[in-house]
Amino acid sequence: MRSPVAFSLFAAEVSGHGSVVSPRSRNSIDYLVGVNVPAHWPSDRGCVNITGDECNNGQSAFWYSQGCFIGCDACDHFDGRVQTDLCGSGAVRTIADEFRSCNRDAATGSPQDIYRHNPWSAPGTAPVANPCGLAGGTPFAEEVSAAGDYTKTIYAHHGMRGTDLPSLNETEVKWTIGGQAEVTLQIENNHGGGYHFRLCPAEEELSEDCFQRHPLDFVQDQQGIIYKNGTVLPISGTFLRDGTHPAGSMWSMLPIPATWFGPRCIAGDNDTADTPHACEAWEHKLVDGECKPCPETLGSSCSRCDNGETPSFPPPCEHCQGNRHDLGIRDVVQIPANLKPGKYILGWRWDCEATAQVWSSCSDVTLVAPESIV
16 A cells, blocks of 8 residues: 555645535534634635625535546545556446536547546546545545645544534525425536535435435526625536436536646656656646646656646636636535435535546435425
């Protein structure tokens, strides 16, 4: 097993970050002590509240799983950007090309199709370390690469499992069975891909299996962009069912197109000048260039394709692209009519495309029968 200390070489990398804002997630627990982002991150990141009020979402955007490739049985916790078939499974993309969120000019399966092994290529099939995420993205106590940071508080610490977090139901969130419910989220650092929502009864073990039994559909004409003042701009979202897991589950492509994934190429500890497609010295920073295959060696980090300021698809609004910390996303989900009343956990899963990472969060909701609403 590689030591987490090896990550120190890659501290300059930027990792995707995102979280649900409402209903408040358990992952936001550090808001109770005023912590909003890890101590060495910019203090103005905050979050976007659909009410337009001030927003503190704790460190909810730092709960994820790292090194999670399609075709693998488990995440390796190390290789977020190695861009390879890590398990040798031969797993291939299951979604149509029109739903690719980045590197669309590369022919499917070609050497330039470098992001094809990452979770969004087959939504829902990549493993996760925990269905509610790990604090800082790995099980290690230490801070790691790709912005795998987490400031320890009395409530949580780096490597903590999201399923061990307590409920934060200050005021109970009630959703009507058979009705519709609003959910808001925020993508801090954008690595493309898409997401979906699902439910698990609170009395059951919080697991991927449980969540996958209860996927939620989107109300497709209700997606919007949230501005800091709470204004919502309606947009036409992009949704898909084909090629997703569980079969037929509905996912949304991120409506905000990604730009600038991170340093173009950083060599791993064992890479040499003779390594095929080796990283070059000029690539060790945020810089664009020709779309080329990656070294695919353990510990290497590569974002050589579509890693620039031009988005892969038209933004839904002016300047709505890249790593925006002042925009949120509003969705409305359909609550299945066949569910029983009771307490549930709302799970959010974001499968990245440019990295082998899955972001997760878990929120408490109570489902009630229609006749119980006055």
